[in-house]
Amino acid sequence: MKVKIVNQSNNPLPEYSTDRSSGMDIKANIDEPIKLKPLERSLVPTGLYIELPEGYEAQIRPRSGLTLKKGITVLNTPGTVDSDYRGEIGIIMINLSNKKVEVTPGERICQMVIARVEKIQLEETDQISETARSNGGFGHTGTH
Secondary structure, eight states: OOOEEEEOSSSOOOEESSTTOSSEEEEOOOSSOEEEOTTOEEEEEOOEEEEOOTTEEEEEEOOHHHHHHHOEEESSSSEEEOTTOOSOOEEEEEEOSSSOEEEOTTOEEEEEEEEEOOOOOOOOOSOOOOOSSTTOOTTTTOOO
């Protein structure tokens, strides 16, 4: 599938790191480093604008290496870029470490996964079917 993209950044187009990568790396389009204090967040511009076909979304996900090494990650994860959105893709980043960290110009800050979206129709009812799990919620299966 081909997706139209406008690249107004100083970076090359997003690309897959390997043949089997699910996500394309997205880079920060900034001229100066963004310094994030612990628990501080910032909207990082990418300079990218995409035209997704109807029935698809772009999911914005954290990069595990960035989170492990620097303690910064993407909020609102996964973020969704809808097929009718035409504005710049911005990435909400947060510093979860206990020290000040920097997002540097051209740094790979997240990954973008293109996914099919299925539209549904909700059908209101008074009852839904039972399952073995039923209403068992968070942690109901234990930790072992």
